[in-house]
Amino acid sequence: xxxxxxxxxxxxxxxxxxxxxxxxxxxxxxxxxxxxxxxxxxxxxxxxxxxxxxxxxxxxxxxxxxxxxxxxxxxxxxxxxxxxxxxxxxxxxxxxxxxxxxxxxxxxxxxxxxxxxxxxxxxxxxxxxxxxxxxxxxxxxxxxxxxxxxxxxxxxxxxxxxxxxxxxxxxxxxxxxxxxxxxxxxxxxxxxxxxxxxxxxxxxxxxxxxxxxxxxxxxxxxxxxxxxxxxxxxxxxxxxxxxxxxxxxxxxxxxxxxxxxxxxxxxxxxxxxxxxxxxxxxxxxxxxxxxxxxxxxxxxxxxxxxxxxxxxxxxxxxxxxxxxxxxxxxxxxx
Numbered sequence: 001x002x003x004x005x006x007x008x009x010x011x012x013x014x015x016x017x018x019x020x021x022x023x024x025x026x027x028x029x030x031x032x033x034x035x036x037x038x039x040x041x042x043x044x045x046x047x048x049x050x051x052x053x054x055x056x057x058x059x060x061x062x063x064x065x066x067x068x069x070x071x072x073x074x075x076x077x078x079x080x081x082x083x084x085x086x087x088x089x090x091x092x093x094x095x096x097x098x099x100x101x102x103x104x105x106x107x108x109x110x111x112x113x114x115x116x117x118x119x120x121x122x123x124x125x126x127x128x129x130x131x132x133x134x135x136x137x138x139x140x141x142x143x144x145x146x147x148x149x150x151x152x153x154x155x156x157x158x159x160x161x162x163x164x165x166x167x168x169x170x171x172x173x174x175x176x177x178x179x180x181x182x183x184x185x186x187x188x189x190x191x192x193x194x195x196x197x198x199x200x201x202x203x204x205x206x207x208x209x210x211x212x213x214x215x216x217x218x219x220x221x222x223x224x225x226x227x228x229x230x231x232x233x234x235x236x237x238x239x240x241x242x243x244x245x246x247x248x249x250x251x252x253x254x255x256x257x258x259x260x261x262x263x264x265x266x267x268x269x270x271x272x273x274x275x276x277x278x279x280x281x282x283x284x285x286x287x288x289x290x291x292x293x294x295x296x297x298x299x300x301x302x303x304x305x306x307x308x309x310x311x312x313x314x315x316x317x318x319x320x321x322x323x324x325x326x327x328x329x330x331x332x333x334x
Contacts, residue, residue, distance in 0.1 A: 057124065057184045057188055058123070058124065058125050058126050058127050058147065058180070058184060058188065059080075059097050059098060059099045059123050059126050059127070059184060059188045059189065060097070060098040060099075060102070060126070060127045060129060060176050060179060060180050061095055061096070061097050061098075061116075061120055061123075061126050061127070061128050061129070062075075062095070062096050062098070062106045062107075062109060062128075062129045062130070062174060062176075063093065063094075063095055063109060063110050063111060063112050063113075063116070063128070063129070063130040063131070064076065064093070064094040064095070064096055064106065064107065064108065064109065064110065065093065065094075065107070065108040065109070065110040065169070065170055066084075066091070066092045066093050066094050066215070066232070067091060067170065068233070069166065069170045070108045070110075070166075070170040071232065071235075071237075072237075072238045072239055072240050073094075073106075073107065073108065073239060073240070074103075074105050074106060074107050074108075074173060074239060074240045074241075075096070075103035075104070075105055075106035075107070075176075075239070076094070076096060076106075076237075076239055076245055077239050077243045077245055077246075077319070078098065078101040078102075078103040078106075079096035079097060079098055079101075079319060080097055080098060080099050080100055080101075080186070080189055080319060080320070081096070081097040081189070081191065081319070081320050081321075081322065082094055082095070082096050082097075082247070082319070082320075082321045082322070083095040083096075083097070083119065083321075083322050083324065084210075084217065084321065084322065084323040084324060085113070085115060085271075085273050085324050086212050086213075086215075086257055086271050086273065086324070086326070087113065087270065087271065088268040088269070088270055088271070089213075089214055089268055090212050090213025090214035090215065091212070091214050091215055092212055092215040092217075092232075093110060093113070095116060095119070097123075097126075097189070098176060098180075098183070099183060099184050099185060099186060099188045099189050100183055100185060100186055101183055102176045102177055102180055102182070102183045103176060104175065104176075104177070105173045105174065105175055105176075106129070106173065106174050106176055107163075107172060107173030107174060108163075108166070108169070108170045108171060108172055108173060109129060109130060109131050109160070109172045109173060109174050110130070110131050110169065110172075111130055111131050111132050111133050111134075112128065112130040112132075112133045112137070112141060112148075113133070113137075113260075113270060113272075114137055114140070114260050114261075114262060114270065114272055115260075115271075115272050115273040115274075115275070116128070116130075117140065117141065117144045117146075117299075118274070118275055118276060118299045119273075119275050120144075120146055121144075121145070121298075121299035121300050122190055122191055122192070122296075122299070122300065122301060122302050122303075123146075123188070123189075123190055123191075124188070124190065125145060125146060125147060126146045126147070127146070127147045127149060127179050127180060128141075128146050128147065128148045128149065129149050129150075129159075129174045129176075129179060130148070130149075130150060131150060131151065131169070131172055132150055132152075134262045134270070136262065137262060149179055151172070154178070154179070157178050158175065158178055159174055159175055159178035159179055160172060160173065160174050160175075161173055161175070190302055191302045191303065192296075192301065192302020192303045192304050192305075193302070193303075193305075193315055193320065194305075194312050194313070194314045194315065195314055195315050195316070195317050196314035197314055198285055198286050198288070198290075198314065198316070199283075199290050199292075199307055199311070199313050199314065201290065202288035202289055202290040203288060203289050203290075204287060204288055205221070205284075205287070205288065205289045206220065206221050206287070207219060207220040207221065208250075208252070208282070208284060208289060210252055210323050210325050212325075212326075215232070215233060216232075216233055216234070217230065217231070217232055217323060218230075218231040218234075219231075219247075219250045219284055219321075221284075221287040222246065223287060225246060226248065226286070226316075227246035227247065227248050227318075228246060228247055228248070228249075228250050228284055228321075229244055229245075229246050230244075230245045230246065230247070230321070246319075247318065247319040247320055247321040248285065248315075248316040248317065248318035248319060248320070249283065249284065249285045249315040249316045249318070249319075249320045249321070250283075250284040250285075250320070250321045250323065251281055251282070251283055251284075251305070251315075251320065251321070251322045251323065252281060252282040252284070252323045252325055253275075253279070253281045253294055253303075253322055253323065253324055253325065254279050254280045254281060254325055254326070254327040254328070255273055255274050255275060255277070255279060255324050255325070255326070255327060256273075256274045256277070256279075256326075256327060257271045257272070257273050257274070257324075257326045258271070258272050258274065259271065259272065260272035273324050275296060275299075275303070275324065276296050276297070276298060276299050277295075277296065278293065278294060278295040278296070279293070279294055279327055280292070280293060280294070280327070281293065281294045281305060283305060283313055283315070285315060285316045286316065290307075290313065291308075292305050292306060292307055292308075292313050293305070293306050293307075293308070294306075
């Protein structure tokens with residue numbers, strides 16, 4: 001397990017995150033079609049060459065739209081890790097991380113958030129595919145220790161394209177093969193996650209629901225598939241080819257969700273999800289729910305999950321969903 005990127009990268013990330021606090025609130029509006037920042041008018045060609053931004057050995061993280069109009073998504077079942085985070089209006093957005101597979105297409109792609117920089121600090125120079133961001137956040141993203149690739153950045157490379165089945169902003173897709181030369185492999189998943197035998201104990205539980213202010217996720221155990229079937233807002237979560245999304249391990253990580261220094265184009269404050277620190281979590285695997293602790297010392301570290309007596313908690317081999325949920329004893333700051 002990697003301790004973290006270099007001290008220089010850690011310092012750069014810390015400095016970049018500090019800058020956002022000085023930026024303050026903004027009422028800068030996103031484009032009228034509700035797409036974000038730099039990608040607003042970009043209509044990339046469906047053909048081109050590999051992006052010059054590709055970094056050998058890097059994971060690919062894609063910000064994926066999870067609004068009702070964006071479902072079903074494409075390529076979600078191929079991700080090694082899917083992070084679920086709260087965004088404006090109590091809605092949810094996904095960040096899928098790819099290391100062992102590179103699907104043909106992923107999307108719909110949407111905008112990045114401030115919290116993503118802290119979350120992505122655990123990886124060595126990750127490639128972040130997103131459709132843009134709030135104007136004052138873009139310089140912060142540019143200075144972060146990651147390789148940010150929007151449609152504008154990859155213009156001419158054929159990495160992004162617009163699907164014909166939906167209207168903007170729910171129709172932007174990325175071809176991961178144009179951003180990564182190849183799948184970097186599991187060694188690039190420097191998350192701190194351990195895999196192996198399930199911890200002892202736990203409670204048999206057929207399903208568990210996690211609620212956001214304006215979204216909910218239900219994970220239902222399928223003994224025949226040995227996986228947790230995902231439902232979003234009461235409907236089965238499937239991909240565009242009809243595949244039911246079904247991770248082998250689900251982590252409900254209770255974190256502090258506070259107000260950030262940014263707003264969306266409607267003036268809604270953007271929540272900031274703190275993934276550095278410690279707290280409680282629930283690990284769902286093998287049809288059982290385990291109450292555990294989590295700890296992440298810095299943004300360049302992975303996250304440790306342990307039992308009450310301090311023993312490491314192992315996940316099942318396969319896709320992991322991490323649902324970042326508001327801790328019950330915290331509240332969003334004004």
